Amino acid sequence: MNYRAGIRVVGLGLLALAAASCARIDQAPVSDPEASLTTSALPPGAAGPSNNAGAPVAPKITANVRGPVPTNDWWSSLVFQRFPDNPYSENMHAHPLSMKAKAGGLGVAYPASYVITPDARKYEYTYTEDFTLGVTGLSSPDAKLDGYSDWTVSAYWSGGGSSLKATFGHGLPYVYATKTGGDVQVAFNGAPEVWSNTGNVVGVTIRGHHYGLFAPSGASWRVSGNTLLSSLAGKDYVSVAALPDRNSSTLSEFARHAFAFVTDTKVTYRVDNGNVSTTYTATTTPKEGSETRPLVALYRHQWLNSGAALTGYIYNSARGTMKVLVGNSFSTSLKFGGVLPTLPDSGSYDRNRLAGYLNDAASKPAITGNDTYWVGKSLGRAGVLAHIANQLGNTGARDALLNNMKSKLQDWLTPGGENFFAYEDRWGTLIGYPASYGSDTELNDHHFHYGYFVQAAAAIAVYDPGWASTWKGQINDLIYDAANPGSDTRFPKLRNFDPYAGHSWASGHAAFAAGNNNESSSEAINFATGLVLWGAATGDATVRDLGVYLYATEVSAIEQYWFDVDNAVYPSNFRHPAVGMNWGDGGSYSTWFTAEPEMIQGINLLPIQPGSTYLGSRPDYIKTNWNNMVSENGGEPAVWQDIWWSYLALTDPAAAIAKFDANAGYTPEEGQSKAFTYHWIHNLNALGRPLTNVTASSPTAAVFDKSGKRTYVAYNFGSAATTVTFSDGGRLDVPARSLATSSGGGTNPPPPPPATGTACFFENDNYSGASFCADADSSWVGNAWNDRISSVKVKSGYQVQLFNDINYGGAVKTVTGDTASLPDFNDRTSSFKIVSTTINPMPPPNTGGYSRVGYFVQWGIYQRNFRLADMDRSGAAATLTHLNYAFGGITPEGTCTVTAPGISDSFADYGKSFTAAESVDGVGDIWSQTLRGNFNQIKELKAKHPGLKALISLGGWTWSKNFSDVALTDASRKKFVTSCIDIYIKGNLPSADGAGGPGSGTGVFDGIDIDWEYPASEGNTGNIIRPEDTRNFTLLLEEFRRQLDATGSGKLLTAALPAAPSKIAKLEVANISRVLDLMNVMTYDFRGGWSTTGPTNFHSNLYPDPASTGSGEEKSFSVDTAINAYLQGGAPAKKLIVGVPYYGRGWRGVGSANSGLYQPATGLPQGAYEAGIDDYKVLVNRPGTVYRNAVTKQMWKYDGNEFWSYDDPEVLTTKMNYIRARGLGGSMAWSMEGEDPNASLSKTIFNALK
DSSP states (O other): OOOOSSOOOSSOOOOOOOGGGSOOOOOOOTTOTTOOSOSSOOOTTOOOSBOTTSOBOOOOBOTTOOSSOOOSSTTGGGTSOOSTTOSSOOOEEOSSOEEEEETTEEEEEOOOSOEEOTTSSEEEOOOOOOEEEEETTOOOSOOEEEEEOSSEEEEEEEETTEEEEEEEETTOSEEEEEEESSOEEEEESSOOEEEEEOSSEEEEEETTEEEEEEOOTTOOOEEETTEEEEOGGGOOEEEEEEESSOOHHHHHHHHHHTTEEEEEEEEEEEEETTEEEEEEEEEEEESSSSOOOOEEEEOHHHHTTOOOOEEEEEEOOTTSOEEEEESSEEEEEEEOOOOOSSOOOOOOSOHHHHHHHHHHHHTSOSSOOSSHHHHHHHHHHHHHHHHHHHHTTOHHHHHHHHHHHHHHHHHHHSSSSSOEEEEETTTTEEEEESOOTTTTTTOOOHHHHHHHHHHHHHHHHHHOHHHHHHHHHHHHHHHHHHHBOSOOTTSOBTSSEETTTTEEOOOSSOOSTTOOEEOOHHHHHHHHHHHHHHHHHHTOHHHHHHHHHHHHHHHHHIIIIISOTTSOSSOTTOOOSOOSEEETTEEESOOSSOOOHHHHHHTTTOSOOGGGGGGGSOHHHHHHHHHHHHHHHTSSOSSOHHHHHHHHTTTOHHHHHHHHHHTTTOOOOTTOOHHHHHHHHHHHHHHOEEOTTOOBSSSSEEEEEETTEEEEEEEEOSSSOEEEEBTTSOEEEEOTTEEEEGGGTOBOOOOOOOOOOSEEEEEEGGGEEEEEEESSOBSOOOTTTTTOOOEEEEOTTEEEEEEEEGGGEEEEEEEOSOBSOOTTTTTOOSEEEEEESSOOOSOOOOOSSOEEEEEEEGGGGSTTOOOHHHHHHTTOGGGOSEEEEEEEEEOTTSOEESSSTTSOOHIIIIIOOOOGGGSTTSOOOOTTOSSOHHHHHHHHHHHHSTTOEEEEEEETTTSOTTHHHHTSSHHHHHHHHHHHIIIIISOOEEEETTEEETTTTTTSOSEEEEEOSOTTSOOSTTOOOOTTHHHHHHHHHHHHHHHHHHTTSOOEEEEEEOOSHHHHTTSOHHHHHHHOSEEEEOOOOSSOTTSTTOOOOOSSOSSOOTTOSOOHHHHHOSHHHHHHHHHHHTOOGGGEEEEEESEEEEEBSOOSGGGGTTOOOSBOOBOSSBBTEEEHHHHTTSSSEEEEETTTTEEEEEOSSOEEEEOOHHHHHHHHHHHHHHTOOEEEEEOGGGSOTTOHHHHHHHHHOO
């Protein structure tokens, strides 16, 4: 928003329009709900999109572009020529790359570092060009838009006998190009360092930035001064990419994906009971080879909310760290806490005083202003006042406000008069006249302006559904102009909203060196709130869900990029906790209109409206933001006081009330009123703070919490009564067309019963209010206690670590004794650990004859926030005899690797530094250590638990592709085994991330575990499979045995082995058993989500069931079947280890027959990280009834819709008894991150197999 409040504006001219000169458009009858504002072209005399000299401009497009042209995007300067002397583009900041179209092609930069401006008000990742990608002879008079998709764009140049088309976009490290005419040339701005040249692939560094240049197979690059050129071997395609580092393995990995050209991108979303699932899909066309998966970098707001398996590659950007995915698709999951048309009337204030404020507001002109922005703000102000008047029973004032809003809206939405909207068909946009702040000539701010119109229409719809039905078509036109979901051919898709960046852009042309910008993120939320309410009021699920998607996604971006709530995005020496504007190249503590701190920070708070409750999701940040404003301002706000008091009320309403009462003569901000502010702060004082992480079955519902008492609020726009359910167990009966609260029929979930324990947690300071106690860690305190803990009591001999994210993630606060208040961590706790400071309360070391194996997954430290220290503190580590670390990768060249991208992660293995709170021994890593990461934690774990053996597991489901090749010949086997022993047993770790080096990994591993899935049998798609694998697997294990024995250190050799009889038949069971110490049988995943429609069945049953719906071999799958096959094949019973899953598999849409067992399904339920699968620690707390099958000895859980099969302690006890009865060697768990915080499964196994 380009906000103006009677303040002088420097450098921005306003275009005055003579309304009489603008003819009005023809329009369908106003009684028609499908009436449109787009039935004719812009009338004569009305200014439309123009350049800065005032001349009209048309989109710069090729014949390949049809339909409405997008504006307000990060690349809009390519299509909207703002400056007459630049027919190419301004800087386009895609992240991680930045680009600029020029006469000779595409300028490219990787802005990996920042500068702080001299006034300390902006941080910038500036565009400093590294090179220009072009074609010899190319001299184009302009650059045009040749195509676009949801987050990519294609530019086109033609001239001088050559042409170039380049595609680039958000999250793409690559630029994909095709050409005609001359040779491709990459002209560097300086002397490049060519550090790798293998013919068609070149690695080069310029100004510290590393790039890969990828020509077709058979092509080569030649150097001419500072330019690299290639004829492309007669072909027409090439790609270039910014590399995360200059390792040759990284260059090889990027070369593998270089010809999977991204040709389309699409974002889709699904809204379900307050959960917003968004899927990002990139379609590729391989130019050569079979690789179809691109490399895609995710923004922070994406990877924080995604379970996608990410590589170790990262990029710096203006939005913080971007992390790289290999794949065509990923998904995110967000929560929507609901919006209300108004806060409920708590009655906890002076109603006469409120009535006085209302009457004062109602006695003045309700709707003021002369353009779309200022009229809009007046409409928004009137809408919330109408609700307050209704609550006070002042129907006269209510109806007067409503009639004024109707009259003004109808004036703008119908022909005749001075106020109107018109359709500009070249750009596919609705423009309101009189316009303001470039909403006509620059197409700025439509979402800001039109959001107020939609909010007013939604307020009217509460009281007059008939009016809403009559004017639905016109209001929807305003919505679709700014945020067409893609179904309307008159407007571009999501004009103002960038679905990949996660937020809106304000400028229509983006013609700035810093790229596009967006100032008032809160006015974008005002727009989204209006969509939710209008869609709910008119029964338009498309508009309603669009609003929910925009709201939830924009909030996730606002918290990271406008507020930096995790202190992870802004540079460390940028001293502001918020920015007024986000630009493509950074963030600025400024606005378009003032340097006043109240307004710089306040512009991202206003308008305060019922949908502003998202601002209260981080109470700690509210205090930080407020304190910074006061400090920068030199005192409390002198303007926009009501905005700031309303914001403060979301965490401290009593303080807000005191400030209001002490300054009652203040002047309200133009979009606010004293009546609304008084109503807002007093009702929040009665309700408490909003719980935005609690979702509901209705989007127009919300939950508030005060001192442990929850109030449930919902508005029902429907014509029949309904019951709204909440994710924390609350329920609320809501009459038709009414606002209801929990005091009118809702129920609160019961508070946790008082208890005693090692640590007790209280909702208020000084150990007051509701409380609960615990003796063990909690990876999630639950909805009832999330962000609610204010004081803690701790028994002597213990300390508590508080974490501000689930699964022990985010910031940490250590409490070493009774703590009456948590000033820097109040209401921030989502999980906690209880740590003994005197003893290790773990089971004693194993002295029995059974092996208890557990797999720890390398990637668990990322999204799952599960570390070896967590396994230790839960007590799980002490139950194990063997820890298998999954996985080590295998290169196509036939060697073990810890550094090859896509098949290893050296950062997780030994490069990452763990803090004291994250370490097994409680001592944080330091930079000078050559061994950090998980490997060092394994050493610490072994030191703490003598007798524990650690093994590196090689391969796994994803990385088994090359096993057949490495096992193929005697030479290949020797080469492979030698490389593995050198890295993992001798500890010669390659240098990476400042760690590693000869001998740095010595003593980490006691052996090697082979997880080839599967020899001579089908596994993951793309695996190499040969009939001779059967014999070669034995020979490979024998080679490992020989070389391990040659180390003279008694190293172990184990293997993870299949459970299907047909796969077991492809093994030389007797022969491999002679060289293996343990044979870990993967007796799980018998059935699962690969059969999306079922039938439901067990995935880890002990015995087969003749009544099962399966057929053929699958019907026989069971633990007993697999063990019998190995015994019959000649395996010693004591070497056979039974695999047990610490996770379950499930289906949804399951009928109730047979309590859901062996029934068809409609699909897969969503798990924490992927569909159809979830951890035991999650499943044990899922709703549903547990059933047990007497034949299979397996349990399942069914809730009337979802069916889940998993192992609980009772099932494990039965399996452990089976192991003992059959004389088997022990158990193996996949994998440890699925365990609950009390290590229930591991301790069950330990107690049974001591």
